[in-house]
Amino acid sequence: MSTSEQDVRALQGLENSNSSVRLRAAMAVGTVPDPRFVDALIGRCAIETDFSVREMLTWALTRHPASLTVPKLVGELRSERAQARSQALHTLSKIGDRRAWPAITPALLIDADDEVARSAWRAAVALVPEDEKPELARVLTTQLGRGGHEMQLSLSRALIALGEMIEPILRAATTDPDPRVCQHAVATQHLLHDPDAGFEFAIEEAKRVVALGGASQEG
Template sequence: MTVGQEVVRVNPKYDPLEAADTSTRLQAAMAIGAEADPELVRVLVARCGVEPDFFVRDMLTWALIQLPASVTVPLVVAELDSANAQARSQALHTLSKLKEPATWPAITRQLLHDPDDEVRRAAWRTAVGLVPAGEERQLAAELVTELGRGDRDVQLSLSRALVELGDAAEDALAGAVVSSSVKVQAHARATERLLRDPEANFGALLDEAKRAVALGPQQVHAHR
């Protein structure tokens, strides 16, 4: 049991955060954020790891970013080492909202390749938002090693992250389109197209790329 969880249980003021009713928990998180008391950081961080509702988790993050970063950041970063995948994922989401450049070193290769889909997706989003100038190409090279992995939603998240890196992603993708893996080729090809047209339908691009790869190198070249 974390310190934050102990605080929630011994202080009745925080009981609404554990209420069965989702709207009650949502209102409680909103109220704590409005109060912006640094003493409440541990409570909010602890709840992020166990809260089942997406909207309540988002409100918990909102509450956290109302508090001084000097208090919030160390506790949120510490959650990145949690054995709880949800805690890692929500901590990453919170860091993406805090936008503190000093937290960049906390976005490790291990997180970028986390076995949990939601953690990886959160790590990609956070990384492209925090990457220091001059390190974009290195990050792109790391991200393309994830091409072809996961379901369509996961693949879309990776493609969007690479699109955010812009020109820095082009060289890394150029190498991936000649991969021996059909899945990697198709995903790289669809991402290249998305780079040129960020508003395009990713699902349609991916299906088209899969067909082109299946038909062979000449068809792939014709669609580039």
């Protein structure tokens, strides 16, 4: 089979209705990286419905030169399609090229789409320069109390990844009048000091602490 025929087959494989075929096609492209496939890989990321295939697409992109993939992925962050933004952020976090940091804007960190926001948090803590950690921590703490269990756990992990410097910001958040914010801040403090504690346990402990605090204030 000629190279051009292999290229056509790989491109067709990425578009196949069978997810197993798409998975194999993405693996093949990543195994033998070719700059001509980068646009197709990124385009597929924006619409791929299967999680395993999306992960393979990301892996295939990490196999290509960052100088080629990072600018194109940064361009995807302006897409109106939420999945395009979230998958681009996820891939940038895996590539780990700090040149992408300026593209992780506060707007992405507070994106209305939960998956975009979660991906932005992970990418941000992976790429942030040391001197910009305090500002990142400040923006992330504005999201305390957001969403359900998985969303809150993702934020707690992102904050903890920034290190001990988050302590003062978390301590301030424990006095927030919103009980969800307060509980989430207390739970994150628990996890910071005891990484082996489960998040459910940390949340339950936080609820107890917040309730006792409220009772003492009323007294």
